[in-house]
Amino acid sequence: MPNKNFYITTTLPYINAEPHIGFAKEIINADVIARYHALKGDDIFFNTGTDEHGLKIYQKAQGLGVSVDKYCDDSALKFKVLQELLNLSCNSFIRTTDVKHVAAAQEFWRRCEKNGDIYKKKYSTKYCVGCELEKTDSELVDGRCPLHPNAELEIIDEENYFFRFSAYQKKLLKFYEENPEFVVPNHRFNEIKNFVAGGLQDFSVSRLKEKMPWGITVPGDDNQVMYVWFDALVNYISCLGWPNETAEFKNFWPGVQVCGKDNLRQQTAIWQAMLMSAGVANSKQVLVFGFLTLNGQKISKSLGNTIDPRELVEKYGVDPVRYYLLKEVSTFEDGDFSYEKMEKLYNADLANGLGNLVARTSNLLEKNEIELQLVENSDTDFSRAVFAALDEYNFSEALKIVWEKIKQSDEFLSQTTPWKMTEKEQITNTLRPVAQNILNIAYCLQAFLPETAKKILRQFSYAQVKKGDSLFPKIV
């Protein structure tokens, strides 16, 4: 079977806030998909990065008394370290301040302009710096932005460039119809279809440079910079080298994009219209994930209940954090995080489940000096069942199937009681299928818990398996 090329990209988090657990979920989900495809033998391009332009960034840097460049460098680093922290398999980290991205965004603009989709218009509107957005009166509460009541609204009265979004209503609807798998899950697809069918308004895609210098200069107009959204979306192809006819771009675009549910419009409508305008192929698929709550409450800075992935990883380890987000939180619906649930799940599934099974089995193997020849992925019915759930992005179900195998193995040991046996051959024959199960489990877990899978594969690759350290010490 020839290798296929598989491209997946996250959205780029905006660097004005610390990385939070919601984005961790998004990127871990993407990582599982990428690792799964790698396991199948596909060639992978896995992109993430940072979104760094816009007024909010500019003002924040000024407030801190540092140069914008330095502020961006420092902030981008906080996101880049997630790759190691969360054990991600990304091979591309793009920053919207990268030279190649800036050039790509400008070329993208030129193509949209050439196609007649960018025009200049004078307008006046209220603008919330906190949201980086213009606000309509209907969105305001007491004349203030409800999300940022402490920020003064700015009245913008200027001439900006607009993108002819309205021209793409029919084309988008046709595209959706022709690609029934384009947005997953289906209820999000319906949502965006309804939105587009309801009519589209052109939106502004530039700002006056004198008011907002931190952006990419509009080609042919030194007085204007691109609106941050317009510039940022181009990253999904600039990271592949576009507009150059690179091998990466030819081999990997179009790809799969993932995003949080707040980003539905940007990814599935605005960006798709932009691609059509620039004459670039549309994305292959967009996966729209749910949100996380913390102890049942919405996570937000104003509530002060944000949670830093680094803190979690330091406390529990990478794989337990990945496990929680994959098993306990459904892929497309909202989910909840709490330390209490984290620790319960850790003990039940990782310490008492997988960790204990590996410990008791390897201990019996070592103590009885059993030698085995095991085969990786010997039970293809099992791995197929796991992968079938993965094909539907149902990570929780996939892990459930794996854990059923763990339970079966524990049951088998209890029934056969190999620790009572005296004949080495009998012990060997009893432990062999259990050890083989563990190896098969580890094979499948490579997509989910890469570190743990690696440890087990290594431990069970020797003819004489040793007990080794416990994988997940119980939390007491």
Added chain:
RNA sequence: CGCGGGGUAGAGCAGUUGGCAGCUCGCCAGGCCCAUAACCUGGAGGUCGUCGGUUCAAAUCCGACCCCCGCAACCA
């Protein structure tokens, strides 16, 4: 008539081509003793939000209503 999600055992959830109501945690009783005080077996516990309809049969399909939670060109 804005859009969407949800309401299933004490808690957290799974379960729609309609067919005996499931999983994890917790609780009770027993077993085992290789293993990380772990593991195995059995048990208690649910009028599947409410009301009505279709059907031999409804958590699942249809209609009305109640209650929670997001979103509303916007935050992952």
